[in-house]
Each structure stands twice: as structure tokens, then as C-alpha cells.
Amino acid sequence: MDEFQEILQDFLIESFELVEKLDEDLVELENNPEDLELLNGIFRVAHTVKGASSFLNFDVLTHLTHHMEDVLNKARHGELIITPDIMDVVLESIDLMKALLETIRDTSADAGIDVAACVVRLDKISGGDGEVDTPVAAAPVIEEVVEAVEEDDDMDYDNMSPDDLEAEIEKLLQERQSEDKAKRQAKIAAGEEVLTAPPSPDEVEESSAAEPTPAAAPKPPAPAPAPTPVKKAEEPKAAAPAKRAPATVEQTIRVDVKRLDHLMNLIGELVLAKNRLIKINDDVEERYEGEEFLEELNQVVSIVSLVTTDLQIAVMKTRMLPIGKVFNKFPRMIRDLSRELNKKIELEISGEETELDKSIVEEIGDPLVHIIRNSCDHGVETPEERVAKGKDETGVIGLKAYNEGNQIVIQIDDDGKGLDTDMLKNKSLEKGIITEKEADSMSDKEAFGLIFKPGFSTAAAVTNVSGRGVGMDVVKTNIEKLNGIIDIDSEIDVGTSMKLKIPLTLAIIQALLVGVQEEYYAIPLASVLETVRISKEEIYTVEGKSVMRLREEVLSLVHIGDIFEVERILDASEHAYVVVLGLGTSKLGLIVDTLVGQEEIVIKSLGDYLKGIEGVAGATIRGDGGVTLIVDVVALMSMARDVKATTMIDSSSESAGVTEKTKASDYTVMIVDDSKTDRTIMRKALEPLGVTLIEASDGQEALNILKSGDHNFDGMLVDIEMPRMDGYTLATEIKKYNKYKNLPLIAVTSRTGKSDRMRGVESGMIEYITKPYSADYLSSVVVRNINFKAEFL
Amino acid sequence: MSDKLKEIINKQSDSQNVDMNQLDDVVQLVGFVIGDEEYAIPILSIQEIIKPFSWTRVPQVPKYVLGVFNLRGAVIPLIDLRAKFGLQTKKQSDETRFIVMRHEDDVAGFVIDRLTMAIRIKKTNIGPPPDTIDSDDTIIDGVGKQEDKIITILKVNKLLERDF
Numbered sequence: 011m012d013e014f015q016e017i018l019q020d021f022l023i024e025s026f027e028l029v030e031k032l033d034e035d036l037v038e039l040e041n042n043p044e045d046l047e048l049l050n051g052i053f054r055v056a057h058t059v060k061g062a063s064s065f066l067n068f069d070v071l072t073h074l075t076h077h078m079e080d081v082l083n084k085a086r087h088g089e090l091i092i093t094p095d096i097m098d099v100v101l102e103s104i105d106l107m108k109a110l111l112e113t114i115r116d117t118s119a120d121a122g123i124d125v126a127a128c129v130v131r132l133d134k135i136s137g138g139d140g141e142v143d144t145p146v147a148a149a150p151v152i153e154e155v156v157e158a159v160e161e162d163d164d165m166d167y168d169n170m171s172p173d174d175l176e177a178e179i180e181k182l183l184q185e186r187q188s189e190d191k192a193k194r195q196a197k198i199a200a201g202e203e204v205l206t207a208p209p210s211p212d213e214v215e216e217s218s219a220a221e222p223t224p225a226a227a228p229k230p231p232a233p234a235p236a237p238t239p240v241k242k243a244e245e246p247k248a249a250a251p252a253k254r255a256p257a258t259v260e261q262t263i264r265v266d267v268k269r270l271d272h273l274m275n276l277i278g279e280l281v282l283a284k285n286r287l288i289k290i291n292d293d294v295e296e297r298y299e300g301e302e303f304l305e306e307l308n309q310v311v312s313i314v315s316l317v318t319t320d321l322q323i324a325v326m327k328t329r330m331l332p333i334g335k336v337f338n339k340f341p342r343m344i345r346d347l348s349r350e351l352n353k354k355i356e357l358e359i360s361g362e363e364t365e366l367d368k369s370i371v372e373e374i375g376d377p378l379v380h381i382i383r384n385s386c387d388h389g390v391e392t393p394e395e396r397v398a399k400g401k402d403e404t405g406v407i408g409l410k411a412y413n414e415g416n417q418i419v420i421q422i423d424d425d426g427k428g429l430d431t432d433m434l435k436n437k438s439l440e441k442g443i444i445t446e447k448e449a450d451s452m453s454d455k456e457a458f459g460l461i462f463k464p465g466f467s468t469a470a471a472v473t474n475v476s477g478r479g480v481g482m483d484v485v486k487t488n489i490e491k492l493n494g495i496i497d498i499d500s501e502i503d504v505g506t507s508m509k510l511k512i513p514l515t516l517a518i519i520q521a522l523l524v525g526v527q528e529e530y531y532a533i534p535l536a537s538v539l540e541t542v543r544i545s546k547e548e549i550y551t552v553e554g555k556s557v558m559r560l561r562e563e564v565l566s567l568v569h570i571g572d573i574f575e576v577e578r579i580l581d582a583s584e585h586a587y588v589v590v591l592g593l594g595t596s597k598l599g600l601i602v603d604t605l606v607g608q609e610e611i612v613i614k615s616l617g618d619y620l621k622g623i624e625g626v627a628g629a630t631i632r633g634d635g636g637v638t639l640i641v642d643v644v645a646l647m648s649m650a651r652d653v654k655a656t657t658m659i660d661s662s663s664e665s666a667g668v669t670e671k672t673k674a675s676d677y678t679v680m681i682v683d684d685s686k687t688d689r690t691i692m693r694k695a696l697e698p699l700g701v702t703l704i705e706a707s708d709g710q711e712a713l714n715i716l717k718s719g720d721h722n723f724d725g726m727l728v729d730i731e732m733p734r735m736d737g738y739t740l741a742t743e744i745k746k747y748n749k750y751k752n753l754p755l756i757a758v759t760s761r762t763g764k765s766d767r768m769r770g771v772e773s774g775m776i777e778y779i780t781k782p783y784s785a786d787y788l789s790s791v792v793v794r795n796i797n798f799k800a801e802f803l
Numbered sequence: 804m805s806d807k808l809k810e811i812i813n814k815q816s817d818s819q820n821v822d823m824n825q826l827d828d829v830v831q832l833v834g835f836v837i838g839d840e841e842y843a844i845p846i847l848s849i850q851e852i853i854k855p856f857s858w859t860r861v862p863q864v865p866k867y868v869l870g871v872f873n874l875r876g877a878v879i880p881l882i883d884l885r886a887k888f889g890l891q892t893k894k895q896s897d898e899t900r901f902i903v904m905r906h907e908d909d910v911a912g913f914v915i916d917r918l919t920m921a922i923r924i925k926k927t928n929i930g931p932p933p934d935t936i937d938s939d940d941t942i943i944d945g946v947g948k949q950e951d952k953i954i955t956i957l958k959v960n961k962l963l964e965r966d967f
Binding site: 279282529573574575576614615616617618619620623624625626629631635636637638639718720 | 857858859860861862863864868870871872873876877878879880894908909910911963965
């Protein structure tokens with residue numbers, strides 16, 4: 011059973027690959043019905059699938075492919091011309107074949123699909139009784155050719171059953187082979203005769219090489235310059251090596267996608283470790299400036315980061331697939347659509363070799379189908395209309411892909427009627443998607459964007475092809491899911507051009523890191539248009555929403571803190587930064603406190619437990635090992651609409667909860683000094699007051715104690731020179747908090763220089779005590795600054 | 804000689820069998836304290852127990868979901884069991900631990916006040932949850948009786964279930 015499964019797997023993989031190429035080849039064939047190489051290729055696919063499926067006992071599939079093979083075989087031997095009608099049947103049978111293969115993949119059996127009708131039609135064609143529009147004129151002509159070639163070929167093909175036909179063909183082939191053998195011997199004999207004159211074999215080859223074209227061309231009423239039967243017999247042989255030559259096999263191995271995914275995950279880890287290493291290197295550089303080992307460390311770090319980047323690109327490349335894999339199905343689709351819609355449409359594909367991550371290639375197909383269908387249905391006009399407009403009868407849809415920086419651009423152009431902005435606006439007004447006011451103030455670009463609104467459909471009549479009103483908005487969401495954006499440009503009667511810009515890979519992206527209060531968030535750089543620094547005065551409030559003027563535009567603003575419910579503990583500074591986010595045609599300004607910088611981040615999911623949090627697309631791990639959330643720009647845009655403008659409200663009103671002091675120990679003072687002796691001296695000096703004393707041995711510890719909020723401090727004695735965080739830095743940090751803006755900080759230090767005192771004042775210290783000091787002096791300074799009530803003294 | 808060996812081997816396998824039998828009706832649990840109560844979860848559902856470190860807040864979640872933290876490259880949710888059980892939040896102390904629990908593919912870290920010990924308890928000493936608790940929706944798997952106290956055994960899959 012296992013062995014069977016294995017074979018089945020191989021069979022399915024092979025078949026799907028073959029079938030994928032088939033569509034393209036068939037449409038190509040319709041344009042060049044004489045292309046023997048194509049025909050041979052297509053025949054081989056049917057044949058291979060038939061062979062394998064009969065081996066695996068898929069009777070329905072075998073039955074179908076067998077009949078397909080018959081038709082194709084006839085065409086291959088020039089007994090049949092591929093007309094569009096025949097092609098329809100062949101394509102139908104290929105669709106059935108695909109459906110069967112899918113059923114087999116899902117159920118390991120090929121039951122449940124009825125192929126009888128199609129088989130009958132195929133039979134009619136291969137039977138050639140003319141009823142299925144087989145060009146009556148052509149058929150006899152071909153028979154003549156065949157008859158001219160094979161004297162004994164007086165069989166009536168028309169009345170032959172497919173099986174007999176196959177047997178007959180088999181027989182003919184054998185005859186040809188034996189004839190061929192005889193001929194070869196004759197040639198050798200001839201070669202012996204004219205040993206000194208080599209041109210003669212050349213001549214033979216030349217004529218045989220040139221021969222396939224006229225012989226395979228069924229158009230001439232009779233093989234005019236009378237290729238001799240000998241040459242005709244040689245034909246399949248001549249064709250065979252010709253087509254084998256270009257098919258140089260690429261050196262590849264099949265790898266399970268899971269392994270590649272795993273590899274990608276590991277690389278992700280490595281990138282994170284690299285980021286961390288770089289950060290550590292920076293820290294070390296700062297601390298041990300001028301040390302010799304630094305240079306060596308620097309070298310190692312840069313090599314590691316270089317190799318990591320290369321490795322990441324290399325692994326990304328292994329996951330890359332040419333977008334041609336998606337494009338392949340469109341020639342067939344356009345063909346079907348143009349027949350269905352009675353339009354003449356040509357598809358021009360370019361850049362199909364452009365590569366994209368596998369996961370994106372899988373996702374991009376459906377949106378593209380929608381867009382192209384739309385172009386065919388709504389874009390390109392009917393031939394009559396086109397002629398009336400003075401355009402070529404045949405409409406052209408261009409599909410191209412190319413790289414642009416870190417993105418891939420897929421562009422779909424049509425030369426149809428273009429988008430009528432007035433029509434779009436009217437339609438949207440009718441459907442209540444926009445208001446009159448919005449319609450008036452709308453730019454052309456924004457009007458084009460209307461087609462992506464849910465519930466919008468421009469087709470007056472609902473057709474089979476498009477216009478069910480679910481379409482373009484789904485396209486948009488799908489593209490946005492891939493972190494991509496859509497750009498539309500259109501001109502009436504000239505055409506429409508859509509650009510899909512998609513990142514190369516999903517797993518690792520460039521992000522802008524922003525800070526709000528003490529938190530950090532990562533914004534995908536693809537959606538960031540620009541950043542601006544503004545002051546509070548530049549923010550206006552219109553109808554309860556914050557806006558600002560950005561050059562000639564009015565940009566609506568939202569504070570990231572309002573979106574993510576960030577508690578405001580730090581004092582808002584005079585200035586803020588606005589990150590201008592752009593998605594398609596809509597823009598939004600996101601107010602943040604700080605810009606941290608650009609970083610390469612690895613997207614990680616938040617897992618099942620936390621999935622679906624609005625506005626959060628995932629998380630990443632930063633260089634310091636912390637987790638940073640990634641902003642979901644799409645969701646953020648819609649959340650911004652419901653957020654009220656609380657932006658930049660001065661929150662100084664919420665000061666520290668002042669409680670009535672009823673006894674001396676209600677006063678709390680922190681002593682920050684790295685020296686135990688100094689702390690003890692201060693403690694001794696203050697203990698007589700009866701206040702509560704808390705000690706910290708450096709700035710960092712002091713800050714942590716403050717942040718923990720366990721005590722309400724009334725004052726702090728701060729040493730300046732301390733490890734980890736010095737007194738100045740500590741003071742600056744403390745003053746950032748609203749709550750501690752008025753906390754008295756008293757410097758106690760042996761630094762007596764004027765500049766030291768200046769720095770102390772700048773960082774927010776209100777008193778400056780120099781060591782050594784008397785206990786009385788210290789206690790008096792403290793009493794003064796913490797408003798110690800006299801009655802407790 | 805060989806007889807002796809055989810005897811020893813037999814003895815050993817016998818004693819192992821006995822061990823196995825004993826294991827069969829003994830459950831191994833890890834006990835911890837939240838507030839004043841002692842709880843326990845099966846030892847096999849614990850991935851690891853770590854000392855607390857920093858985490859990142861996540862918006863729009865109930866208060867008991869503190870956020871997410873980085874466990875060697877994986878982003879894992881952190882849940883405060885005190886808050887989840889409706890107790891006052893308490894400052895983390897030296898005894899605070901994160902228990903990382905796993906059930907199938909779900910993993911999450913839980914903040915607990917203090918670990919007690921690994922407990923072996925006979926299945927016969929485990930009773931069903933009290934009748935006053937709706938048995939379908941409860942996170943209580945059973946009540947383990949020990950000499951001097953009772954321990955509430957929690958359902959790990961329920962703890963790891965998202966309920967918001």
C-alpha cells in the first residue's frame with residue numbers, strides 16, 4: 011500500500027506539472043496549428059498520463075486520455091486540423107482530466123466525474139465523420155496525402171473505431187520503421203558508392219529537415235512539390251531529434267516544502283541573533299573604547315552579519331518560483347473569455363521569469379484572475395465599439411512582472427474604455443458607499459479606488475464572468491494580506507493600468523520601529539510614505555478628529571497610543587513625529603513619540619491564543635531579546651475611524667496621589683549611592699527625623715524602585731558617580747514621568763566644579779550638596795525640600 | 804552462575820513490573836500556590852518552569868493576559884493566574900515563576916506566586932470537582948486529597964483555551 015501511495019504521489023506531481031504546461035501549449039497550438047513540435051509535446055502528455063493511469067487502474071482517466079490521445083495523434087500525423095471548435099473539445103477534455111487528477115489527489119480514486127459526453131465528442135472528431143465541424147474540405151485532403159505516402163493505406167478512417175485506429179497506426183508505424191530500415195541500408199549502400207562525394211547525405215538531411223513544414227501543413231491541396239514517400243516516412247524521425255535538442259534537463263532535486271519552511275525559520279532565528287550580536291557589539295564598543303580586541307570583535311561581527319544576510323537571500327531564493335507559473339493559466343482564460351464575450355482580446359505576457367516567494371505565488375493567482383476578468387469584461391470593448399472609436403478591433407491586455415527595489419510589481423494594462431470617474435462616483439452615491447460631499451472633494455485617484463469598495467460593481471448586467479459585486483474588494487484584501495498595495499491609473503478610452511506591488515517574501519520584512527511612551531511598535535516599511543516632525547500647534551481638530559496640513563493636503567491623524575490603549579505615564583514632549591502611512595490611495599498620519607529606526611524584522615505569529623487582535627499583524631523579536639508587536643496597517647486604517655481625538659491632551663492634571671501626612675514615617679526618601687558607607691552616613695543623618703528611608707545602590711535600581719510604584723517618594727538624595735546609571739541620567743529619566751515631575755532631587759556629591767553644578771541643574775536637580783557635609787545640614791536641606799511638617803520635628 | 808544471573812534478572816524485571824504497576828495508579832503533579840490556595844497540574848503538561856523576565860503588553864485583551872514574551876525565539880502569551888482567578892494583582896517576588904504549559908500545539912506561560920513541590924498522588928485519592936461547579940465549563944479537573952490538605956488539580960487544556 012505504501013509503495014502504491016508513493017507511486018501515486020509521483021504520478022500526481024508529474025501529471026499536474028504536465029497539465030500546467032498543457033494549457034499554454036494548447037492555446038499556442040491554436041495560433042500555430044502546424045507546429046508539429048507542440049503537437050508532439052501535447053500528445054506526449056496525454057500519452058504519459060494515460061500510461062501511468064492505466065498502470066494505477068484509474069479507468070475513467072485512462073478512458074478519457076485514451077480518446078484525447080486519438081484526436082491528438084490524428085492531428086500530429088496531419089490528419090486533422092485543429093480548429094477553434096475542435097480546440098474547445100480538447101480543452102474541455104483537459105479540464106476534465108484536471109478535475110479527475112484533483113479527485114484522485116483528494117480521494118485516491120477517479121470516480122464521480124462523468125466523462126462520457128466529452129469522450130463522445132472526442133470520438134466524433136477522431137472518427138472524423140464531419141459532424142463536429144471538422145472542416146470537411148480538409149479531411150479528405152489529408153487522407154489524400156496519407157494515401158500518397160502509403161500505398162496500402164486504403165483503410166476508411168471515417169468508419170474506424172478508435173481502437174482499430176490505434177491498431178492501424180501501430181501497424182503503420184511498424185511498416186514505416188521497417189521501410190526506414192530498408193531505406194537506411196540503401197543509404198549506406200549509396201554512401202559506399204559515393205564515398206568521395208559527401209554532399210549526398212547532406213542533401214538528404216537537408217531536404218528532410220526542411221520537409222516537415224510543407225508536409226505537416228495541411229493547407230495545400232496536395233503535397234505540391236511531391237515529397238517522395240521515402241522522405242515522408244523519414245519525417246517522424248527527423249522531427250524527433252529536433253525537438254529533443256532544446257530540452258536540456260536542468261539539474262534539480264525535489265525538496266519537501268516543509269524542509270524549506272523549516273530552513274527559513276532557522277534563518278529567521280539567525281537574523282534575530284545577528285541583530286542581537288550587533289547590538290551587543292555596539293554596547294561593548296561604547297564601554298571598552300580603544301581596546302585592542304574590539305577591532306577583532308568588529309570584524310567577526312561584520313562577517314557574521316554579512317554571511318547571515320547572504321544566507322538569508324540564498325534560502326529565500328530556494329523558495330522562489332517564477333511568476334510564469336501563475337501567468338501560464340491566463341492565455342487559456344483570455345481565450346475562453348474572448349469567445350464567451352464575443353470580444354477579440356490578445357494577451358501579452360512579459361517578465362514571466364520574475365521570481366517570487368512560493369507562498370506569494372500561491373496567493374497571487376486568484377486576485378490576478380479577478381483583475382484580468384474584470385479587464386476583459388468591463389475594460390475591453392466589443393470589436394464594433396472599438397472600430398467605432400478608431401481603435402484596433404483586437405483589444406490588448408498586457409500582463410507583466412518586474413522587480414522594483416525590494417518589491418515585485420505586477421502590472422495589468424488594458425487598452426479598453428478606461429474608468430469613468432463620474433460614473434464611478436454616481437454609482438457609489440447610488441449604492442450609498444460615499445456621500446455627496448465626499449464625491450465632490452474626491453480626486454481622480456480616490457475615485458478609481460472606489461472600485462475596491464465592498465458592494466461596488468460597475469457591470470450593469472451580472473454576467474458569468476464578473477460583476478457579482480464581490481470581486482475587487484476581495485482582490486484588495488488579498489493583496490493587502492500579502493503586505494502589498496494596488497495602484498490604479500486610467501484614462502477614458504485609452505485604457506486602465508493596475509499595479510500590484512508586493513514584497514518579495516513574507517517572512518522577513520523591513521520595518522520602521524517607533525516608540526510610544528515606554529513601548530515600541532514595528533510598522534512595515536512598505537506602507538510608510540514619509541515621516542514628519544511636528545509641534546503640537548500644528549495639529550487641528552475638525553469634527554472631533556485630529557488633522558494636520560501636510561503640504562497641500564489635509565492629513566487625518568491618529569495617536570498610536572489611542573489605538574493600542576497605551577497608558578500615558580511619560581510626559582508628552584512639545585514635539586511629536588507623524589508617520590504617514592499609505593495604502594493604495596488612502597493615507598493616514600500616525601502620531602508617535604519617537605522614531606527608533608529601520609530594522610529588518612522576522613514576522614512571528616502570536617499563536618492561536620492571541621490571534622485576531624485588531625491592529626496587530628504579529629510580533630518580532632528584537633536585538634535585545636524583547637518582543638515587539640507589528641502593526642497591521644490595513645486594520646489600523648479602519649480602526650482610526652472610530653478613535654476619538656484625545657491626542658496630545660495635556661495629562662499633567664493627573665499628578666501623584668497626594669495623601670495627607672499624619673506622622674513622620676509617612677514621608678519617604680530614597681537614598682541613591684553606590685557606596686555603602688555613604689548610604690549609612692546619610693541614613694544616620696536622616697534617621698532622627700523619623701522618615702522612611704529606602705536605599706538603592708545605583709541609578710538603574712533607583713529607577714526600578716520608582717517604577718514599581720510601591721512607595722510614594724517625597725524626595726531623593728542622589729549621588730552623581732554611580733555604575734550602570736549615573737545621577738544625571740537618573741534625574742533626566744525621572745523627569746520624563748509626569749508623576750515625578752515635581753519630585754525633589756538632591757544631588758549629594760564630591761564633584762564641585764561649576765560645570766558639574768550646571769549639569770545637575772539641567773538634569774533637574776534642585777539642590778546640590780557637596781561631600782563632606784554635616785549631618786545637620788543634610789537633614790535641614792531634606793526637611794526644606796520635602797515640606798516636612800514642623801510639628802513632627 | 805548463569806542460574807544466579809537469571810534469578811537476578813528476573814528479580815529486577817519483577818521489581819520493575821511492580822514499579823510500573825504502581826505508576827499506573829499514581830499521578831505525578833506539580834504543585835504551586837496562587838493567593839492562599841494550592842493548585843497542581845500534571846507534570847507531563849509542563850514544558851518548563853522559568854524565572855520571571857520582561858514581557859511585552861498586548862492591546863485589546865483581558866487584564867489577566869499580561870502580554871507576550873520571548874522563549875528562545877518563540878513568542879508565547881503570558882497569563883497572570885492571580886488576575887484570572889479574580890485575585891488582586893501582586894508584585895512579583897523572588898518566588899514568582901512562569902510555568903510554561905503545553906497541550907498539543909498550544910503553549911502559554913502562566914505567572915504563579917510560588918512553587919511547592921512535585922506530588923505523587925494515588926488516583927484513588929483524587930475526587931471529582933465539587934458538585935457546586937458546573938462540570939462542563941470548569942477548569943478544575945479534580946480535587947486531590949493529601950494527609951493534611953487538599954489540592955485543586957487544574958485542566959491544562961482549559962487553561963490554554965482562549966476565552967475572550
